[in-house]
Structure formats: C-alpha cells, structure tokens
Amino acid sequence: MQPHQSAAFDPNDPHGFAELGEHHGHHITSARTLVTIILVLVGLTALTVGASEVETYLTTEMGWLLPDWLNAAIAMSIAVVKGALVLMFFMALKYENPLYTIIFLFCMFAFALFLGLTGMEVDNRGHLYDWKKGVITEGGLGGSVMYPGATIHDDHAGTVTFAPDSFSGPLTEYLKAKYIAETGISEEEYHRRWAEANHVHDHTGVLSTADRSLARTGLSGALDTAGPDTDHGDAGHAEPAPDQPAGH
Amino acid sequence: MTTIDTHSKRQPGWKRYAFANHFRNAEDEFDACKLGFWLFLATEILLFAGLFCAYAMYRVKFPEAFAAGSHHLDIRWGGLNTLVLLVSSFTVAMSIRCAQLDNQKWLRINLVITILCAFMFFFIKLTFEYIPKWSHGIRPGVLYSNPFAGHPQEPVWWSVYYGATGIHALHVLIGASLLLWCLYRSLRYKAYGPTHYTMLENSGLYWHLVDVIWIFLFPLLYLIH
Numbered sequence: 220m221q222p223h224q225s226a227a228f229d230p231n232d233p234h235g236f237a238e239l240g241e242h243h244g245h246h247i248t249s250a251r252t253l254v255t256i257i258l259v260l261v262g263l264t265a266l267t268v269g270a271s272e273v274e275t276y277l278t279t280e281m282g283w284l285l286p287d288w289l290n291a292a293i294a295m296s297i298a299v300v301k302g303a304l305v306l307m308f309f310m311a312l313k314y315e316n317p318l319y320t321i322i323f324l325f326c327m328f329a330f331a332l333f334l335g336l337t338g339m340e341v342d343n344r345g346h347l348y349d350w351k352k353g354v355i356t357e358g359g360l361g362g363s364v365m366y367p368g369a370t371i372h373d374d375h376a377g378t379v380t381f382a383p384d385s386f387s388g389p390l391t392e393y394l395k396a397k398y399i400a401e402t403g404i405s406e407e408e409y410h411r412r413w414a415e416a417n418h419v420h421d422h423t424g425v426l427s428t429a430d431r432s433l434a435r436t437g438l439s440g441a442l443d444t445a446g447p448d449t450d451h452g453d454a455g456h457a458e459p460a461p462d463q464p465a466g467h
Numbered sequence: 468m469t470t471i472d473t474h475s476k477r478q479p480g481w482k483r484y485a486f487a488n489h490f491r492n493a494e495d496e497f498d499a500c501k502l503g504f505w506l507f508l509a510t511e512i513l514l515f516a517g518l519f520c521a522y523a524m525y526r527v528k529f530p531e532a533f534a535a536g537s538h539h540l541d542i543r544w545g546g547l548n549t550l551v552l553l554v555s556s557f558t559v560a561m562s563i564r565c566a567q568l569d570n571q572k573w574l575r576i577n578l579v580i581t582i583l584c585a586f587m588f589f590f591i592k593l594t595f596e597y598i599p600k601w602s603h604g605i606r607p608g609v610l611y612s613n614p615f616a617g618h619p620q621e622p623v624w625w626s627v628y629y630g631a632t633g634i635h636a637l638h639v640l641i642g643a644s645l646l647l648w649c650l651y652r653s654l655r656y657k658a659y660g661p662t663h664y665t666m667l668e669n670s671g672l673y674w675h676l677v678d679v680i681w682i683f684l685f686p687l688l689y690l691i692h
Contacts (some may be wrong), residue, residue, distance in 0.1 A: 333520040
C-alpha cells in the first residue's frame with residue numbers, strides 16, 4: 220500500500236511511515252535450539268582437543284611426519300564452525316536484520332586485508348632487495364644508485380659483448396659505457412649528444428647545480444631569450460665538466 | 468535516557484519504560500541501539516583482528532618459538548575455560564529468551580550463572596596461568612627473565628600470548644560488569660521484559676563476542692605443536 224493512500228492524515232507522521240514500519244517483533248530462539256547449539260559447541264571443543272592429542276600422539280609416538288599446516292588447518296576449521304554457530308544462533312544473526320551480518324562480514328573482509336597485505340610485506344622482506352639491491356642500495360641518495368656488474372668487451376671487430384656480472388660502478392656510468400660501446404661513437408660525439416639531450420646551450424656543458432641555475436631550452440624553448448645554440452663547432456660542447464656524471 | 472520511575476512499585480520496570488521521544492516507537496529505539504552496538508562490536512572485532520594478524524605473522528616467522536612457548540600452557544586449564552565461556556554464552560542467551568517471555572526468575576538465575584562463569588574464567592586465568600608463569604620469569608618481551616627459554620624468539624610468543632589473552636581477559640571483566648549491572652537492574656526494577664530488554668540484549672551480544680574471540684584464541688594458543 221502506498222503511504223499517501225492512508226485514510227486519515229497524521230500530522231505527526233505526514234509520510235505515513237508508520238504503516239511501513241518494521242513491526243516484525245523479536246525472534247525468540249527456542250530453548251531446544253539453544254540447548255542443541257551448546258551441546259554441539261561442547262562436542263566440537265572436545266573434537267578439537269582430541270584432534271590435537273591425536274596429532275601429538277602420531278608425531279611423538281608413531282613418528283609420523285605431519286605437514287606444518289595440518290595442525291592449524293584442523294584447529295581453525297573447527298573454530299570457524301564454532302564461531303559461526305555462536306554468531307548465527309546465540310547472537311541470532313540467522314534470524315535478525317541482515318545488516319548486522321553485513322557489518323560482521325565487513326569485519327572479516329577487513330581482517331582478510333590486514334592478513335593479506337601484512338603477510339605480503341612480511342613475506343617479501345629481504346626478497347625485495349635481492350633483485351633490487353644491485354641497482355638501489357639503502358640510504359636513498361642518488362649517488363648510491365649502482366649497477367652490480369657488467370663487463371663491456373669490445374673486440375674492435377664490430378662485436379661488443381656485455382658480461383653483466385663484472386662491471387661495478389654507478390648505474391649511469393654503466394649505461395654511458397654501454398651506449399658508447401654499442402653505438403661505436405667517440406667520447407667527443409657522446410658529449411655532444413649528451414649536451415643536446417640535456418638541453419645544454421651555454422657552451423660550458425655544465426648543468427644547473429644547487430648554487431647556479433642555468434637556462435636551458437627544452438620544453439619551453441621559446442622562453443629562452445638566448446635561443447637554441449647554433450654554433451655546434453664550439454669547444455664547449457666537446458668538453459663538459461669532467462666531474463659531471465653523464466645522464467644526470 | 469532511561470525514564471524509569473524508581474518510586475513507583477506498581478508495575479515492573481520494563482512496562483514503565485518509555486522510549487526516547489526522538490524515536491517513533493520502542494521498536495525503532497531497540498533497532499537503533501542494536502545497530503549502534505553492532506558497529507561498536509565491529510571495532511572490537513577489528514581490535515582483535517590486529518592481534519590475530521600479529522599472531523599469524525609471528526607464527527609464520529617463528530613457528531618453533533610458538534611451539535616451544537605453547538608447551539608451557541596446560542591444555543586442561545585452557546579447555547576448562549573454553550567450556551566455562553561456552554556455558555556462560557548459553558546462559559546469557561537463555562536469560563534473553565527469559566526476558567522475551569517475561570520469566571523473571573530464570574532470567575536472573577541465568578544471569579547469575581553467566582556472571583559466576585565470567586569470574587571463574589578470570590580466576591582460573593589469573594591463578595593457574597598468569598601468576599605461576601609470571602613468577603617463573605615467563606613474561607612478555609623484554610620483561611622475559613626465564614633462563615630456560617626453548618627458543619631465542621620465545622619472548623615474542625609470550626608478548627603475543629599476554630597481549631591477546633590480557634585484552635581478552637579485560638573484555639571478560641567488562642562483560643561481567645555489564646551483566647552485573649543488568650542483574651542489579653533486573654533485581655531492583657524488573658527492568659527487562661518482552662517489550663524492553665535493550666541493555667540485556669546488547670550486553671549479551673558483547674558477551675557472545677568475548678566467547679567467539681576465545682573460541683579462536685584457545686586452539687591458536689593451546690593446541691600448537
């Protein structure tokens with residue numbers, strides 16, 4: 220029935236909710252059900268203790284080798300059944316508004332998140348750094364970004380091979396050496412390309428430092444009043460500062 | 468909130484109870500209180516979820532330490548306490564049923580049994596488990612001073628043990644206090660009956676939750692190899 224079809228208008232209940240109210244009455248769980256549940260719960264308690272004793276007997280007296288997870292799996296399976304019985308019948312989730320069950324299930328979902336995410340983190344401690352530690356060491360400073368090892372072998376007959384295990388040094392040095400070896404360019408040409416890649420146009424080949432900010436043309440070249448560098452023959456390109464690591 | 472007329476003895480408290488005026492009816496008030504209480508229970512579950520999570524991580528990391536520590540626990544005391552809590556859970560459910568049926572006498576008897584079980588649980592825990600262990604230096608974390616540890620990480624296990632059972636035991640005492648208050652109100656006012664038993668219902672829910680937590684703590688702590 221629609222609320223507004225009520226015969227008399229009630230100013231205290233203008234929308235007629237009273238007719239839609241949940242006058243369901245409370246569920247009264249029968250004594251028989253409650254007694255059955257408590258007996259089952261006591262039985263399951265005996266079962267879980269018994270299972271544990273049997274496991275102990277099998278491993279210590281019979282010398283069986285039971286898998287590690289078996290003990291926890293049996294104990295937890297029984298505990299889940301017991302907990303579900305208490306929740307369903309003693310706490311009456313079976314008979315009540317499903318909203319309470321949803322709240323409870325949300326808690327289980329959150330618990331699964333706790334376990335899953337914490338477990339992933341704990342389980343991967345150490346593993347993470349096994350494959351990362353060659354590149355990134357602890358400390359978080361850029362200078363510590365190292366490459367574990369690679370040998371660049373040039374037989375000067377057109378074949379460049381890398382033995383990835385014996386080069387040791389900063390990652391950027393490795394990448395620079397690898398690039399030079401692979402492309403076969405001279406050191407001078409490398410520096411020219413380096414300056415171009417870094418948008419260095421002030422003939423010094425030096426990038427901005429903490430003390431000195433240098434104008435560059437790259438993404439916003441139109442704003443650079445000096446304009447893009449045009450004298451490519453200038454010596455400044457061929458001789459970047461010797462202490463400037465490539466790739467920075 | 469509670470509008471019981473304490474001077475009038477004409478009618479039992481549950482009949483004299485008037486629901487708060489911002490509710491449409493007693494039914495709505497009951498539902499709202501219960502929903503609020505379930506939300507509180509959710510926070511309780513999440514509190515213990517954190518403890519269970521710590522337990523799981525440390526058990527995976529130090530299974531031998533957990534087995535070594537668990538061997539100090541007597542399965543008989545743990546089992547007895549499990550039965551005590553299960554019985555108390557049953558009696559509190561029965562007391563709510565008695566309130567719904569206006570059986571005041573058995574409501575109180577069931578509540579008394581529940582409260583006795585609660586204190587029995589705490590007494591067993593304290594007298595036969597906490598005190599003897601603590602006096603032997605079997606203590607959590609840095610307080611551990613027993614020279615015969617079975618495993619280097621055994622103090623970690625005892626941290627988990629004392630943390631989980633300690634917070635659980637605190638809940639047992641809180642639950643017992645709530646139920647004692649219910650018993651007092653029942654004896655003095657006949658406060659709970661078919662149309663009004665909100666506090667008894669919610670205290671019962673709290674008590675069942677304490678029971679559910681122990682249902683999981685017992686095998687996890689006592690039944691490890």
